[in-house]
Amino acid sequence: MTPPPHPIRLGILLPSSNTTLEPQITSLLHTINTHLPHTHPQITPHFSRIRVTQISLSRSASSQFDLRTMLSAASLLADARVDAISWGGTSAGWLGLESDIELCEAIESEFHIPASTSTLALVEILHRLGDPGVGLVTPYVSEMNEAIRGTFGGVGISIAAGDRWLGITDNIEIGEVSGEQVGGMCDGVLGAREELKVAMVYCTNLSAAHLASGLESKYQDRDVVVLDSVSAVVWGLLRKVGVDIKGTGVAKQWGKMFDV
Structure with a gap:
């Protein structure tokens, strides 16, 4: 061979x-x-x-x-x-x-x-999805979420109110956030706004990539997509x-x- x-x-x-x-x-x-x-x-x-x-x-x-x-x-x-x-x-x-x-x-x-x-890459994916309305999940402080909202809004991508953040600034502490906690934050944004079609986990030090398919199955009646930065x-x-x-x-x- x-x-x-x-x-x-x-x-x-x-x-x-x-x-x-x-x-x-x-x-x-x-x-x-x-x-x-x-x-x-x-x-x-x-x-x-x-x-x-x-x-x-x-x-x-x-x-x-x-x-x-x-x-x-x-x-x-x-x-x-x-x-x-x-x-x-x-x-x-x-x-x-x-x-x-x-x-x-x-x-x-x-x-x-x-x-x-x-x-x-996330911007390209969201444009392909047609700006479906995004629920944002980060470990950052709220002011950073607002900055992220403005950045994505500047290219026509709407991040809905009701986003989730943890208020952490130390990156080692961010890496210690459990997958269970991240999944709960995704549930929080998706559960609060039924019209949302996307939950975006925005941080490459949050352990979330492996959670996407399970969360999508949980909300399969809404055809939800979970985007992960990693x-x-x-x-x-x-x-x-x-x-x-x-x-x-x-x-x-x-x-x-x-x-x-």
């Missing part, structure tokens, strides 16, 4: 204090690989970190996402000859989409590697490398977003 071509390497930048994204992406890609034909190259994750410890609207917290710092981390992924790079953070929610667009353009210009981000990293990268997994069964385990 002829061995498949070399693996498709996905490069992911993430905050240094993030303890959730790597194990969740590893599990997700394991599922994706098992649903691809045996002749298809395996898809492997490769990670690089930037120092991020606090998540807030302060100037010092915002400076953690300096473009030069992020490009330095991206250069290490370029050394591994990854096929695409994504920023596995949600900072554009409060810094503005322009920060992610600038990062992607810089990566593509400097390293000639296609680039994406979690937030840009899953969005993979969604965006797969499109950059030209891998289509729609209809493979991955969505049944990890949420309908993978059939969008």
Whole structure:
């Protein structure tokens, strides 16, 4: 049997204090690989970190996402000859989409590697869904949720009132929030507004990716979609490398977003 071509390497930048994204992406890609034909190259994750410890609207917290710092981390992924790079953070929610667009353009210009981000992928998914009305779930302070609402609203995506947040600014503490608590917050936004069709978990350090399909089954009479920021990293990268997994069964385990 002829061995498949070399693996498709996905490069992911993430905050240094993030303890959730790597194990969740590893599990997700394991599922994706098992649903691809045996002749298809395996898809492997490769990670690089930037120092991020606090998540807030302060100037010092915002400076953690300096473009030069992020490009330095991206250069290490370029050394591994990854096929695409994504920023596995949600900072554009409060810094503005322009920060992610600038990062992607810089990566593509400097390293000639296609680039994406979690937030840009979520925006694309929501536009494909037709702006169905979004319930927002974050671990952040309420002022950050308001900033996120404004950012998404600026591109025609409505985030409904009644969003949920935890008021946490320490990223290690965010990573310790239980999946049960995140699921309860999703129930909170979906249960409060029956017209909502989407719950969006907006933080790559919340353990929620594995909850999506169960929550969607719970609200199947409303055809609800649960979007997760970690899953969005993979969604965006797969499109950059030209891998289509729609209809493979991955969505049944990890949420309908993978059939969008």
